[in-house]
Amino acid sequence: MTVTTAWVLWLLSGMVFILSTRNPLYLLITILMFYWLGLKFEKERKGGQWIKLNLRFMLTIVGLSGLINMLFAHTGKTVLFDLPNGWPLIGGAVTLESIVYGAINGLVIGALYLLFNIFNKALSVKQITRLIPRAFHPIATMVTISLTFFPSIQQRIREIREAQLIRGNPMKKVADWLPILIPLLVSSLEDAFLLSESMTSRGFHTHSIRKYSSLYLVLLIISAFAVFAGWIFGLYDYPKLLSIGLYILAALVVIIIFVVSGRGNPSKSYKQEAWHLGDKIASMSFSLALMTTLALLFMDNGPTFSYSPYPVIAFPQLHWTGIVLSLIPGIPLLIQKND
């Protein structure tokens, strides 16, 4: 699976699912998918290293979260031991439930971390840069320039450092970095001037967003407030439709503004990515999963993915929808073989 859009959908569906559940079993299934994918992406020998590294990270974060919650929250019925009540904030009963709850939070964070880790592996820097909407072409160009100059700047730092070392620079204090920083800044900025001449000589210009720009700006700001308002309304017993309506309205406004503003800018890439059958099927699955998760979140009577160890710890329940959704992030594993 190579197409950028497919991976973006993978990311979104994965992220929404992970954040919507506190059921440790679902989370574990998804995390397993991630480790498997990670192995696929790493080269043969490094695979073991990668797993070890990320396993260690996962255990650390789960342990840490469990610990923090254990110390701060004192609800739950299964008391393990007591900390003196006099101690501020952490005083009180230490319960099994609070440890488990904290550990589950750690699982969520770890899963999110792995999710993005795989995403970074799957897509090249160029592909990620191309995700920047056309309306932001000037800023996207800035990012591209930074990425292009990065290797030569690293090289230049080495050269300047060596030249100054030979001149006798002891390189001990912060001020000793001035002989490296200043020549670096000056020569790089001179290059930047030359670059801007080169860009201008080849017809690059940025004056395309002009006409209704202030209006668009105000609309964007209003959209942001709409989303914020929708969220707040959703938290306080206002009708759900109000929130959803505000979200959709804001989304439409933003998308329209992007499209209209983007028209003045050159198309980002003359090369289009080739969609294989696997990419298409995968993208459809991810979109479906995303919509299902969102729908289930907003419904009151459907199967829920939440789980709570409180007040007394019990084994989490499983529902087939949850199992399917937690397996969805593993779809790229199937496609890799077909490619």
Place this chain on the structure above:
Amino acid sequence: MKRNLSGIFTNLIIFVLGFLSLAAPFVLPQARNSGAHNASFPIMISLIIGLCLIIVFYEIQISIIDNKMIAFLGVLIAINAAIRFLENAIPGPAGFSPTFFLIILIGYTFGGRMGFLMGAMTMFVSALITGGVGPWLPGQMITAGWVGQSSVLVKWIVRSFNWSDKPGEVVLLSVFGAVWGLLYGAIMNLWFWPFLGAASGQSWLQNAGFLENVGRYSTYYLATSLVWDIARSVGNVLTLAFLTRPVIKVFHRFKIRFSFQVSGEKS
């Protein structure tokens, strides 16, 4: 004039939105315990930060951006990213990365918008280079952007007291860097907090008051990031104290050459 107004207006809006999002976990008591609301906090906050970023970028694009600035900042951001990941890093306290002094000095010399771009895009480009794009990125971007943007305040003070080219300038910038060293960590933790499910109302007492949540947060902050943040503050002070003068001189020489509000250019 109009440009300045739109800039100031946008910044205020973003600041308000950002502040509200940050404060939400403290201020909003949970009405329900269901799973939906556990999910909503991190997603919504990331979304709102994302929208704030979009708004600021949009405003910058319609106001001051041009070819020279794109090249100028593009190269500077690459430098900042390279400095951040230098192997033999600038000698400093553990865990210190000298990313902020350039961000602060750019904002100080060239204004709030450029400072914001410098901060936000340094984080973005660094994330791209290291393969570290993650859910914390919008938070990093906007906070680093604020570091650069707020440097304008220092400029305002220096102008009012006529401290340019005097020791007071460097001292003030160093203090500013120290403050942001701690503040950056504090704000980053706030963005991260919802991901811990901290606002779910389950790990905290229901109906916990604002003050009590602040108390919990402070302890959490102390436990996790204070050490790093102190290191960052000290590092900021050191770099700003020693490097400000020469770097500002370089920037001034190039400011004239790049003259961002070009009169000779056709529009």
Place this chain on the structure above:
Amino acid sequence: MINLTDLSFSYPGSTSPVLHEVNLHIPPGTLTLVTGASGSGKSTFLRCLNGLVPHFTGGQISGSITVGEVDPITSGPETMATRVGFVFQEPEAQFVFDVVEDEIAFSLENAGLARDEIDSRISSICKFLHLNSIRTKPIHQISGGEKQRVAVASALVNHPQVLVLDEPTSQLDPHSANELLRYVVSLKEKLGLTVLLAEHRLERLLPFTDLMIHLQSDGQCLIGPPEEILQELDLVPPIITVARRLHIKPLPLSIETFPRIVIPETMVPTLEKKDWKPQTSDGGLDVQNFSVTLEKSLVIDHISFKLNPGEIIALLGPNGVGKTTLLRAMMGLIPFEGNLVLKGQPIKENTLSMMIQAVGYLPQNPNDLLFAETVLDELEVTLQNHGLEKSHTELVQFLTHFGLPNHQDDYPRDLSVGERQRTALASITVHDPDFILLDEPTRGLDYENKARLVQLFQKWRDQNKGILVVTHDVEFAALLADRVIILEQGKVRFSGNPQEAFHHFPGYRTQTAQIFPDSPWITPEDLPFR
């Protein structure tokens, strides 16, 4: 094709005009060579052609200019992008993208062309310039010559009528430079371009030049066929100097067109070059059986040589053979195998700290050294690093050797290219080192600054310093070297007499040697006739 009428221009804030009432006409399909001392306005003139001046630089412009039937002053650079292609001097600094075909596509995307059109244009230009083998490669991994070819491709892909190149070969080694120029000439023929080139090394282009423009410091210009203009200039390539001495008219523009000269045997060449004798003193820098491995490949393979005091060694070799690596290893910056003996003392451990005291090192880019507020401060920094002290008057006196006596309070970055290099040289020799190592010091220098450098070298030799200079510039080496070492594939291919080196090794022959292949002469100074 190109017409300038009374064109004058001065930069913002400057009272003296860079161009003063320039009048000229350039016919279509010609190759015009633009020369002039550094800072004389070559770059400014070239930038007038595509509107960068005055739109990008600001300033006062008067008079008129037309390129094709378009006026760049009113049209601006964005419009001129499809009519004038521009290639800049720095291979490192012209690229937005890091992939060859993306960079070439950049121009076309800006013009808003359709995908198919973009694809076909990229394919055809890559074919012309033989870029297909590196088409998808990252730009930071290709060579300098390849980078400039990509720049030419990016400039030409919009199908302009005019191609302007501002010192495109100054950062390239001779082989890549000649290759690039050959491509430019052949593209000019194939596409019927009008080409304008600014260059210092005139000899590379003279055979292909139709017109020559020389910009003077007062803002005026001379224009005419190269044979005429070359007669007027003071500083010219060796082939022209020799032709003038022999009173050959019209001036020949290449070795091939140089009339064959028969030297009567009675003319005893008056050579005063020192014969190289192996020195046995202990005062030198002795490189013994040196090997350097970089990233698992053997770059330097068991090299031995000795640098004696009062001796100049020129180190030559193809691009990328490892000359800079050798210097870095000698300084102790990277590990090496073998021995390094400094003034009789082996320094395998703490090579760097021992070498720092005894050596002055000029890196390929001397600007890497300059960071202080004033020229004098640069000297102070080095002195401080070595724990030495010199008085103000001593330092000013020291600066006169470098032709910088009135510049002690100047900001180094504001100086001209040559002055900056000499500031760097002053700052690395102020601690009176016994040896001086230089990496490509003639890169990008015009004839005048090169002449000054020659004088400096001679002064150092008189002070009994040992000098090792890595260079591609055979003419420069021929003027100065007591001994020549040629490196190839990591080994010493030749070590000995300059006369032998510059006569018998193809690729290293000086112009004088090519004109007089049966003589020991390698520079115009060697000629017995004035």
